[in-house]
Amino acid sequence: MNSNQLNFAYKVRHALNENLDNLPPSAAEKLASARKIALSRKKKESRLRVFVPQRFFAGQTGHFFSEPLSWLTRMGLAVPLVVLVIGLSSIFRYEQQRHINDTADIDAEVLADELPLSAYLDHGFNAYLAKRGE
Known part of the structure; x- marks a missing residue:
């Protein structure tokens, strides 16, 4: 997510939290079902590990033969x-x-x-x- 999308999501969450008591029951049920669908589509955490070589920049310590x-x-x-x-x-x-x-x-x-x-x-x-x- 970029920063604009993240800010929009925070604003929507804040607006929903403020008016939570004033929501009609049908809207609350729709929001609950949308939340369940979103959670079901969430990607599972992967245990796969990937080796990513790290580059050294000025000021970082490293040995001459530390990397292959x-x-x-x-x-x-x-x-x-x-x-x-x-x-x-x-x-x-x-x-x-x-x-x-x-x-x-x-x-x-x-x-x-x-x-x-x-x-x-x-x-x-x-x-x-x-x-x-x-």
Whole structure:
């Protein structure tokens, strides 16, 4: 039952209890028979027990190997994190090495070409070098 249904049931019960003495006998008999029918339809209590694994949240105590296969779930969380860190560090190192290689290529081209000294003083040439170095 949700809270609205439960509140309605309490209100009906309270109203019936207040006016119990004023009810006609036919209404009292109908209510009694409705109660018997409702009690007959009530589900019987089951002795069947079901195992439900309990999850631990922050602040609760528990041991690392207290649950079956708990180490597998911990590895299931740790392995993707380790792979992510290794992947990001590999990407960083690759980009760093690519930047070093690009800078070395530009330096080799500049040193291999015969350029006049005025080319090194030109602001456009410096912008070209800066753009190629990124």
